[in-house]
Amino acid sequence: MSYHLSIYVRYAATSTTFRHNEDGGWSTHTLGPSSMFGSCVNYATLRLLGEVLDEHNDGLSKGRAWILSHGSATVAPQWAKIYLSSFSFPGRFWCFCRMVYMPMSYIYAKRFIGPITPTILALREELYDVPYNKINWNNARISCCKDDIIYPPSWFQNIAMASLHKFMEPLFNMWPMNKLRKRALTNLMDHIHYEDENSNYVGLCPINKVLNMICCWIENPNSNAFRRHLPRIHDFLWLAEDGMKSKVYVGSQCWDTALIVQAYCSTGLTQEFSETIKKAHDFIKNAQVTKNCPNYKRYYRERSKGSWTLSNGENGWPIADTLAECLKAVLLLSKIPPTQVGDPIQEQRLYDAIDCLLSYVNKDGTLSSAESKRTTPWVEFINPSESFRNIIVDYPYVECTSSLIQALILFKGVHPGYRREEIDRIIKNGVLFIEKKQKNDGSWYGSWAVCFTYATFFAIKGLVAAGRTFQNSLSIRKACNFLLSKQLSTGGWGEDYLGCQVE
Numbered sequence: 001m002s003y004h005l006s007i008y009v010r011y012a013a014t015s016t017t018f019r020h021n022e023d024g025g026w027s028t029h030t031l032g033p034s035s036m037f038g039s040c041v042n043y044a045t046l047r048l049l050g051e052v053l054d055e056h057n058d059g060l061s062k063g064r065a066w067i068l069s070h071g072s073a074t075v076a077p078q079w080a081k082i083y084l085s086s087f088s089f090p091g092r093f094w095c096f097c098r099m100v101y102m103p104m105s106y107i108y109a110k111r112f113i114g115p116i117t118p119t120i121l122a123l124r125e126e127l128y129d130v131p132y133n134k135i136n137w138n139n140a141r142i143s144c145c146k147d148d149i150i151y152p153p154s155w156f157q158n159i160a161m162a163s164l165h166k167f168m169e170p171l172f173n174m175w176p177m178n179k180l181r182k183r184a185l186t187n188l189m190d191h192i193h194y195e196d197e198n199s200n201y202v203g204l205c206p207i208n209k210v211l212n213m214i215c216c217w218i219e220n221p222n223s224n225a226f227r228r229h230l231p232r233i234h235d236f237l238w239l240a241e242d243g244m245k246s247k248v249y250v251g252s253q254c255w256d257t258a259l260i261v262q263a264y265c266s267t268g269l270t271q272e273f274s275e276t277i278k279k280a281h282d283f284i285k286n287a288q289v290t291k292n293c294p295n296y297k298r299y300y301r302e303r304s305k306g307s308w309t310l311s312n313g314e315n316g317w318p319i320a321d322t323l324a325e326c327l328k329a330v331l332l333l334s335k336i337p338p339t340q341v342g343d344p345i346q347e348q349r350l351y352d353a354i355d356c357l358l359s360y361v362n363k364d365g366t367l368s369s370a371e372s373k374r375t376t377p378w379v380e381f382i383n384p385s386e387s388f389r390n391i392i393v394d395y396p397y398v399e400c401t402s403s404l405i406q407a408l409i410l411f412k413g414v415h416p417g418y419r420r421e422e423i424d425r426i427i428k429n430g431v432l433f434i435e436k437k438q439k440n441d442g443s444w445y446g447s448w449a450v451c452f453t454y455a456t457f458f459a460i461k462g463l464v465a466a467g468r469t470f471q472n473s474l475s476i477r478k479a480c481n482f483l484l485s486k487q488l489s490t491g492g493w494g495e496d497y498l499g500c501q502v503e
Contacts, residue, residue, distance in 0.1 A: 024062025025070075028148075028387065031497055036145035037080045037387055039066055040073045040127060044084060047123055064126050073127040074135055075143040077386040082107065082211075084127070095317070095370050097391050098300065099195060099204045103211035106188045109181070112218050138165070144386045150501070151389040154381060161384075189219060191299060196225060198293045201232045202250050202315040209236070251311035254287050258308075258325040265332040271340050278342040281333050284326050285345050287313040288353070302371050303359050306352030320360045320367050321448075324403035327353050331410045351418060354411055357404065358422065365429025366396030367404040369448075398437050398444045398455050402462030405430045409465045431466045434459050435475045442478030451499045456483060 020026045025034025026042040043063045047053070053060045067073060073084060082104050114120070124132040142158045172181045192212050195203065203209030213229040220226065236246045257280050264270055270277055292305045293316060307318030308326040327350075334344040362373045371394050379392050408423050437444055438459070439452075446455030456479050463476060470476050486493055 020059055020063055023066055024059075025066035026063065033147065034066055035148045035387075036067065036070060036073070036076045037148050039063055039070075040076045040080045040084060043067060043127065044123055047119055047126075053122070053126060067127060068129050070145050070147060071143070072129040074129070074140045075145040077144050077148045078384055079387060081140075095204060095394065096208075099208040100211065102188055102191055102195075103208060103215045106185060106192065106215045107211065107218065109185055109188075110218050112214070138162070141165070149386050151383055151386055153384070153386060157382060157384060160382075189215065192216070193225060194293075194299050196229070199315040199317065201228045202235055203232075204315065204317050205249055206236045206246055209233075249310060250315055253310075253312045254284065254308045254326055255310050255319075255322045257283055258322070258329040261329040262325070262332060265329075265336070270336055274340045277333070277340070281330070281342045283312075284308070284329055285349075288326070288345075288349060289313055289316065289318060290349075290352075303356055306349065306354075306356035308353075317370065318356065318360075319370055320357070321369070321397075321400040321403040323353065323357050323360075324367070324400070324407035327357065327407045328403075328410055331407075331414055334414065347415075350411070350415070354408075354418065357407065358419065358426070361404065361426055362396055364396070364433060365401075365426045366433045367400040367430070368394040368396050369400060370394060395447075396433065397447050398434055398462075399446060399448050399458040401430045401433055402458040405434075405462040406465045427466060431463060431468070434462055438475050438478065442475075442480075442482030444479075445503055446500075450495045450497050453483070453486065453493050453495055 020042070021034045023034050026038035027033055028035045028038045032038075043060065046060060046063075051060055053064065073080070076084065128135060141161060142153060144153075171177050192215050195208070196212055196216070201209075203212060209229070209232070213226065216223055216226040216229060235250050238245050238247060261277065261280050261284070264273060264277055287308060289304045289307045289309065292303050293299070293301055296303065302318075304316060304318045307323045309315055309317055310319045310322050330345045330350070333341045338344065360372050361367060366373075373394055373396060375393055377393055377395075380390060383389065383392055385391060405427055408427055411418075412420065412423055434444070439445065442456075443452040444455035444459045446452060446458075448454070460476060460479050463473060468476050470480065483493070488494060
């Protein structure tokens with residue numbers, strides 16, 4: 001192990017050790033209660049990083065006690081089972097769902113198990129409350145710890161999974177159906193390699209990046225694809241005061257920069273901070289995606305030419321509201337003398353951005369997160385993940401639709417003749433969507449931050465951009481009353497993250 005890698009391992013172990021809760025378990029996220037998902041994955045991580053279970057390691061002992069007292073790793077939710085098992089995707093689904101379940105499917109189909117080391121054998125004893133070779137895996141398939149269940153599996157899923165395992169699995173392992181299985185696995189790896197190559201081996205997110213890397217190793221541990229994955233691990237790691245962390249995304253540079261530029265423009269301080277804004281302007285222009293992924297429709301992707309990603313453009317995945325916010329930023333800067341903010345973005349690249357943004361708009365004038373909505377909510381009935389809900393469909397969101405409305409209105413003011421009729425129709429429908437989504441108390445539910453205050457902020461901005469005011473809009477008046485009713489004695493606002501779950 002290299003010196004730099006060993007330092008990363010030490011920091012990661014330190015961070016994981018100090019993240020467990022008072023009851024000994026680990027949560028799925030830093031603010032939550034202990035869960036089987038968080039506890040099993042973090043416990044296994046510590047053991048693989050070299051931590052030893054003994055009387056001197058209080059954290060591991062308490063963590064193991066929590067796991068065993070709550071049913072052991074046998075009742076870990078599906079995603080945890082996938083990760084633990086590796087130690088030993090339909091095109092209409094949301095891209096995050098597709099990109100995660102593709103490698104999961106390949107790993108399962110290959111029955112991949114890593115090298116059986118003494119640490120792995122020890123984990124098999126430590127994580128389960130019965131001997132490993134006596135576990136009833138058929139029962140374990142539908143077992144899940146009550147602390148982890150957010151989206152209980154339906155009876156249909158349980159019957160379907162049992163039927164697939166008992167009847168279809170043997171069938172597809174026999175001739176001639178095994179030929180079809182082999183073709184399916186080849187097609188899966190083709191899609192995985194496409195994702196890797198077009199994201200520069202960063203991936204859509206760290207979850208599918210790690211799973212794709214495992215798939216490349218299964219296919220050929222000496223392959224160029226696997227080797228190209230390794231240096232991109234560091235893109236997700238960052239060192240905080242309490243240890244090593246992994247980001248949930250490679251970064252939010254474009255999003256952050258666009259909002260900061262808009263803040264500067266709103267203050268009238270662009271001349272005073274001219275050099276800062278010029279650099280930000282250059283970054284946004286350079287980060288714009290200037291070409292589509294090759295043959296993107298075959299791989300269930302959408303156009304990306306003219307878009308912006310959440311980070312810096314390198315992973316190639318457009319994010320719809322980031323595109324809208326970056327478009328707003330460059331449009332605002334185009335109204336300011338170049339001597340203060342730098343040269344404006346080329347007109348053709350503005351049109352590319354608008355064309356790309358409009359291609360993401362749903363039929364009802366709304367905007368989803370990464371792609372246009374491709375299917376209906378009923379498919380959530382087959383959502384196999386007990387820990388996450390609403391992960392199969394890329395739904396329209398209030399926040400994204402608000403960013404869309406603001407960007408289109410700003411663009412229309414600068415380039416009034418370009419696709420005017422279509423833009424007017426989308427703005428009208430988007431406003432109706434936001435007004436319809438308002439709750440009785442005047443708030444909106446937020447999906448991309450915590451939660452009602454955040455969504456209400458975006459909803460008001462979208463409505464105001466479209467000409468709604470306190471005087472002419474009941475929605476605005478209700479929203480203002482909601483915000484005033486939630487103001488804290490300190491003058492600020494805050495929310496409990498649980499509001500996202502209970503709505």
